[in-house]
Amino acid sequence: MKVSFPYMGSAIVYKKLFEFLEHEVIMPPKPSQRTMDLGVKYSPEFACIPLKMVMGTYLEAIEKGAKVLVTSGGHGPCRAGFYGDTHRNILKSLGYDDVEIIIFDAPQDNWRAFFRNVQKIRNGVPWHKVINRMYTLYRFVQKLDELEKMVQKIRPYEVNKGQTTQIWNQIQEKFDKIKTRKQLYKVYEECKQMLLNIPTREVDEKDRIKVGIVGEIYVVMESSINFGIEEILGNLGVEVERSLYLFEWINDNLVPWILRPKRFKEIIKKGQRYIKILIGGHAVETVGHIIDFKERGFDGIVHLMPFACLPELVTQSLIPKISKEVDIPILSLPIDEQTGKANMLTRIEAFVDLLRNRKRGKTKEVFIDNIQEHVQEERVVMV
Amino acid sequence: MEKKEILNSMKIAIPHSLLYYYYFPLWDTFFKELGFEVVDTGPTTKEILDKGAKAAVSDICAPIKIFTGHVIEGLKVADYVFVPRFARIKKPEYFCPKFMGLPDIIEGTVEESKGRVISPIINEKNNENISSLRVYEIVAEMFGFSHREIRLAIKRAEEVFERFKKLMYGGLSCEKALESYKTGRWEEDLEKIKKDGDVTIAVLGYVYDVYDSFISMDVIKKLEALNVNIKTFEMIPQKVAYDNLKHYRKRLFWTFSNRVLGAGLHYLKDPTVDGIIHVTAFGCGPDAIVGRFLQYESDIAGKPFTTLRVDEHTGEGHMVTRIEAFVDMLRRKKWAKVSEVLQK
Ligand code: SF4
Ligand code: SF4
Secondary structure, three states, X not given: OEEEOOOOOOHXXXXXXXXXXXXXXXXXXXXXXXXXXXXXXHOOOOOOHHHHHHHHHHHHHXXXXXXXXXXEOOOOOOHHHHHHHHHHHHHHHOOOOOOEEEEEOOHXXXXXXXXXXXXXXXXXXXXXXXXXXXXXHHHHHHHHHHHHHHHHXXXXXXXXXXXXXXXXXXXXXXXXXXXXXXXXXHHHHHHHHHHHOOOEOOXXXXXXXXXXXXXXXXXXXXXXXXXXXXXXXXXXXXEEEEXXXXXXHHHHHOOOHHHOOHHHHHHHHHHOOOOOOOOOOOHHHXXXXXXXXXXXXXOEEEXXXXXXXXXXXXXXXXXXXXXXXXXXXXXXXXXXXXXXHHHXXXXXXXXXXHHHHHHOOOOOOOEXXXXXXXXXXXXXXXX | OOHHHHHHOOEEEEOOOOOHHHHHXXXXXHHHHHOOEEEEOOOOOHHHHHHHHHHOOOOOOHHHHHHHXXXXXXXXXXXXXXXXXXXXXXXXXXXXXXXXXXXXXXHHHXXXXXXXXXXXXXXXXXXXXXXXXXXXXXXXXXXXXXXXXXXXXXXXXXXXXXXXXXXXXXXXXXXXXXXXXXXXXXXXXXXXXXXXXXXXXXXXXXXXHXXXXXXXXXXXXXXXXXXXXXXXXXXXXXXXXXXXOOOOOOOOOEHHHHHHHHHHHHXXXXXXXXXXXXXXXXXXXXXXXXXXXXXXXXXXXXXXXXXXXXXXXXXXXXXXXXXHHHHHHHHHHHHHHHHHHHHO
């Protein structure tokens, strides 16, 4: 089967997954302007930006020969649960009748459908091999995430501009070639060394700025849509950490509730200080992570959300209040196809300035207001 | 003082927005039975809208901005405002995330609301009447009622609500049924339903879009002035609406979206309905999907379909022209059909 999948964050992990299941993998290209244009063109106008981007990715993957697209579903209450169905609809109406979309909904919603999907994906690989390789993949994700976290801590202090990013790219290429667990551990040690060898500046603890990135999963994980915000911040001398890493996401979402890490439950609990019940998407986690980052001594938060994202609008409504009560500056950035990079950059720079001044005790200001970016349009549409 | 007397001087504002249009008779009766004075914040005005829009985050949908304005208004005139948290009334569906986080949104954007909102969590497995004791326990807690008192008030409220629903199933739009409730004319009004128009249009959309004069600009009244008969989703009982959705692999996540869609499918099959107008607020997430489905199904059924997507900046004249054009088109189509039959 020529298999492909949505591109999000560390896409080599998904590639590995299907390689381990002995599929022919069609690697989707990293989302670009073209992906966006394609996605916007063929998706409903008022769909969320992740839906549009994934639509574009699918079309590009199909161009490269993909026949099966594998994705996750979701069980609401947000629109994400309908992504797969909407995509399928659109592909059909474009005449791609020979392309199959396999949607993994949460197993508890429909066990039978879930296992049917698993059987299809398993591709006849014997179970003991599947289990063994999945364990390797699990460790693969863990190690890759560990290295990425190192990257985020080293980049702001590198002596030679751009070196960390360069090495991170090399690391990903090396990881791409890994086949066995033994190789994994060996490559990991090598890569770690490569990172530790990067020459860095000594920076005093009180001059270090740390920013946590929170928000909706796609815009947080996928650098092509968030303008590579981690790199931008890193280059401005800021250490970053995201609220979401693939390894933690797997632990939080794919293992049964009772076995989930305590950390996850604590985050939810912290989030419920402001949003009392789970409302879909990542809203409660977003709030939980803001509080958690503050407690861990971070200096500021960047909140990323797709434009008009339902749950994140609830979060955004609470941001001035949280920012004040928890005493941490938060920059909320809505992202859509019209968001301009230059504008983003200016706002991020201003934000980092604010954080620096705060750290040096020059200002107590906590909250930067959102600049309204969207021009007023003709608002009656009858079609 | 007797508890009743204390409460008599206690005012609770019910914001005239969102599910007010559907549940007001229920809540009004409930609080009055307990001895509160209920204040209705009244139809949306420009002022209310502006206040709400200023307090709310800029990208949020118009109905939430409007609701926020009503809360601000309510806090001026009453001691408490009622801001229910709708999670679900039918398993396994939910409400739009903004409904689920509504009290949180209010807490974040309206400072004066602190400690002055009554926010029951509505999380019912299958109970459109939202009448279980659990929902209103918070009222008992806040004001010291016994469970028995609450239960009696709910029972009374539920009876009123059932009667109210019957009016809608009888063919009164939600707004007219509300009026019948408020004036106490009740069933009398059923006789006054307009049936003599020469075209019939199903106007579909959430009650807070269709009946908010700022969102839909009174589309129903404007249509009626053009001699059109109106059908709405409230006239279709929940069960009937859902029966129409049976062929879908997966229902939508949102109860009222399903009811709008289900009613739409019902009206598409109804030969007396000539066309469909979908009223939706700018920035509504669920409607991006509902609208697409309705459009698709109308195409298949071969019935004229149009979307009215408006918000606080819409020009009224523009809308009137569009509606007139749509109605004219339906008329022409109908006459073409009639003359075709006559010529045979
Ligand atoms: S969480 Fe936001 S981006 Fe995701 S489906 Fe919901 S509205 Fe869309
Ligand atoms: S259903 Fe639509 S209009 Fe209603 S609150 Fe949600 S997004 Fe707003």
